[in-house]
Amino acid sequence: MTARVGEVRSAAQERWLAAQPRLEPVSRAVRCVSPLGWMVLGASVGSWLLAALFGWTEFAFVAAALLALFLLACMFTIGRTRIDVGLRVHPTRVTAGDVAVAEVRVRNTGSGRLLPVPLELPCGDTSARFLVPGLRPGAEHDDVVMLPSQRRGIYPIGPITTLRGDPLGLIRRVLSWTGTVDFIVHPPTVFVDAFGTGVLRDLEGRTTNDTSLSDLAFQALREYVPGDDQRHIHWGATATRSSLSGSTSLMVRQFLDTRRTHAGIILDASRGAYADDGEFEVAVQVAASLAQRAVRDKVDLSQASGSLVLTYAKGHVAMDLYARVELGDQRIDLVAARLARCSPNMSTVIIVTGSRAAMDAVTQAAGVFSTRVNVVMMQVVPGAELARQRSVGRVLVTLGDLADLPRALAAGAPQ
Missing domain, CATH: 2.60.40.10 (Immunoglobulins)
Structure with missing residues (x-):
């Protein structure tokens, strides 16, 4: 019995879906009638019923007049505008x-x-x-x-x-x-110095302890082994060693691996982190100013705010995020963790938050990243004096206004 009911229901749904294209013109026509139009049409039908049931001629005239008015209104929509x-x-x-x-x-x-x-x-x-x-x-x-x-x-x-x-x-x-x-x-932005200066200096890449056969950071000389690039043979060192010890081994340059700067910008979009909407707008402008600088410097950029995450954003796309962002209930530490998973190679991370943010949560968000990542936490506190301090290997910058941002990033900012 249940199977039979299911078959009937399925067949009815199929017929309804098949009939929808044919019913679409009727649906469009019905949507053209305003609530006032439905009231007039309903009053006309009601008047006809009263006239038919009680023989009241007056209601028959009212019904005819209302119906004529409705039909006349329909004539105004007939025709095409070319x-x-x-x-x-x-x-x-x-x-x-x-x-x-x-x-x-x-x-x-x-x-x-x-x-x-x-x-x-x-x-x-x-x-x-x-x-x-x-x-x-x-x-x-x-x-x-x-x-x-x-x-x-x-x-x-x-x-x-x-x-x-x-x-x-x-x-x-x-x-x-x-x-x-x-x-x-x-959002409005201010000009800030390039990422190669001040707090964000990192433009030439970060040197690691990983050796490389070809890079910019020279480390030492070693003996040549099969497979080495002959372009890195140091002929002067080879000749000196040969003259001193009689060795015929070639000497090659060994480098330390460097990584291109990859900046991450996290904007706290938690509603509880800000005193009011105006404070949040200042934080948005701070984050947008940093993103604009990264775009100009052609630095690899990843961004996160609330549910929005962008990796390797370029040009207008990077700035569009700050036109879209809105206050919500997303925790800053979870947002930071999501960005860390999406962009594990970031070398500098800036976290922008508000005056009412729980600093334990902001510190926890900074702790998502390894100690090799330069993490700068920026807190917008309207009216506060510009200040910068270091804590547990991280930098905490307090901004009173967007205009403080260039000085906050400069090398000589107040400590």
Whole structure:
């Protein structure tokens, strides 16, 4: 019995899925009716029922009038608007406060004159509405809309829509003419010195104890063994040894392996780490300034904040993370552990947090990385004096504002 019920249910689902393409036009038509339209239609049906049950002629007239009003409203949506609409956002990435615009171009592709058409352009949480004037066949109309760029974030621009309907709002037919363009606003940043200076000096790579046959850090000379690169034979040392001891063995250079600088930036996005949203925005700006410097120096960069993790980020992609990041409940030590797993070769890690962060958790996040990694912890405390101190092989920097960041990274910053 249970198997039979399952078969019937499965067959019904298959029929429903098969019928959906045929029902889609009906579904679109139903969605065009506004709540007020459904009220008018329902009142018409109710009036017909009252007239039929009690023989009240007045309700029959009311039902007929309401139905005629509904049908008249439907006639406002009949027909096609023959236009071609283009949307261009320039530029698509800006820093908060910069100017950006959306350029809208409308062309009449029909054979007759186009009547004035209202267009709506969603811009994030707001919408811009403007009226396209009447256009003769083939004519174009251009308009420019200023985009919101005061606050960092990612704002979906579009799609551009037209609304056809009756003056009373019973029927509303929305047509989309363009796709959606992401408008990305990066946080403000300050210029900081290159990663080769001050607290973050590391640009030439970190020397390890691992020997190498070819690198930049020369260590010693040794005897040649088969397989060595002949380009590293030290002919002067070979000749000197031969003249002193009569040895015919060749001497080759031996190097220490160096690793290219790989910076990691961890932004604490835990809600409890900050006194308010303004403090969090300063922390975002600090992290973005460091990322921007790494991008300019072409340093390998990995980033983490909340649920977002980027490895070997380059160019605009690295900065886009700070447009997306939002406060959440992610623990800073777990975020650090996730980044350490994704990018195990980092040589410098900067952890940016707020004034209310539990320093035990921040220290635990720093402890995720080995002692060979240069870890700098930056705490944003609005109004505090710039300070820098070392603790357990780590550097703790206290910032009162974004403007303190360049001095905090300099070699002569307050201790």
